[in-house]
Amino acid sequence: xxxxxxxxxxxxxxxxxxxxxxxxxxxxxxxxxxxxxxxxxxxxxxxxxxxxxxxxxxxxxxxxxxxxxxxxxxxxxxxxxxxxxxxxxxxxxxxxxxxxxxx
Amino acid sequence: xxxxxxxxxxxxxxxxxxxxxxxxxxxxxxxxxxxxxxxxxxxxxxxxxxxxxxxxxxxxxxxxxxxxxxxxxxxxxxxxxxxxxxxxxxxxxxxxxxxxxxxxxxxxxxxxxxxxxxxxxxxxxxxxxxxxxxxxxxxxxxxxxxxxxxxxxxxxxxxxxxxxxxxx
Numbered sequence: 001x002x003x004x005x006x007x008x009x010x011x012x013x014x015x016x017x018x019x020x021x022x023x024x025x026x027x028x029x030x031x032x033x034x035x036x037x038x039x040x041x042x043x044x045x046x047x048x049x050x051x052x053x054x055x056x057x058x059x060x061x062x063x064x065x066x067x068x069x070x071x072x073x074x075x076x077x078x079x080x081x082x083x084x085x086x087x088x089x090x091x092x093x094x095x096x097x098x099x100x101x102x103x
Numbered sequence: 104x105x106x107x108x109x110x111x112x113x114x115x116x117x118x119x120x121x122x123x124x125x126x127x128x129x130x131x132x133x134x135x136x137x138x139x140x141x142x143x144x145x146x147x148x149x150x151x152x153x154x155x156x157x158x159x160x161x162x163x164x165x166x167x168x169x170x171x172x173x174x175x176x177x178x179x180x181x182x183x184x185x186x187x188x189x190x191x192x193x194x195x196x197x198x199x200x201x202x203x204x205x206x207x208x209x210x211x212x213x214x215x216x217x218x219x220x221x222x223x224x225x226x227x228x229x230x231x232x233x234x235x236x237x238x239x240x241x242x243x244x245x246x247x248x249x250x251x252x253x254x255x256x257x258x259x260x261x262x263x264x265x266x267x268x269x270x271x
């Protein structure tokens with residue numbers, strides 16, 4: 001049996017679901033950011049697989065995935081910087097203890 | 104045949120390490136499982152003949168993002184405390200919501216009539232074409248992303264450095 005596009009889409013759906021569980025159940029803000037990376041990767045797998053199967057001669061899916069990776073890196077850097085600044089002020093990295101907007 | 108074995112192997116690696124990542128009681132182990140999961144995604148890119156993307160994935164995600172997360176974990180862990188509970192009590196609603204999401208997507212995929220479009224694909228390496236497209240057709244987004252990365256760099260430094268007067 002050959003691997004079809006449906007296999008890749010099901011894989012990315014399962015990865016997306018696992019990432020959502022991680023976002024909703026983690027208390028640590030770093031854990032939430034890392035679960036977000038799972039969502040980005042699920043989307044990126046979709047992009048590449050659709051591009052390879054539907055338009056094999058064009059590679060726009062690859063290009064979009066490169067941009068996804070670059071923007072995810074920027075997002076991760078800023079998120080971790082905010083968490084670090086928050087840890088200095090509040091002495092916690094747990095999302096459920098960050099309950100005031102102004103300190 | 105080789106593609107089938109590789110796909111199922113990497114898919115199992117991705118899903119198992121992602122599950123272990125979200126249930127690991129130690130946040131440090133969680134980051135290491137994230138690295139394993141991202142490595143599996145790089146393997147999926149290799150199965151899809153996107154070798155350049157696989158290299159980028161390993162370099163940027165595993166080499167930069169996961170290492171950065173490990174640094175921040177080390178900087179923010181309270182050493183004297185025992186590891187407090189890393190999960191809240193919302194596991195059941197989270198599983199229900201994400202299960203419904205996955206069920207929706209998968210049933211939509213299985214019900215769609217794809218025809219013969221998805222049966223097979225042309226295996227070719229597109230690294231040279233990627234470079235040509237990035238510097239011709241996509242040169243404007245490429246430059247915008249580089250400016251975005253510069254802005255993120257400056258922003259991260261200014262957020263973390265803070266103002267020196269307030270710290271004394």
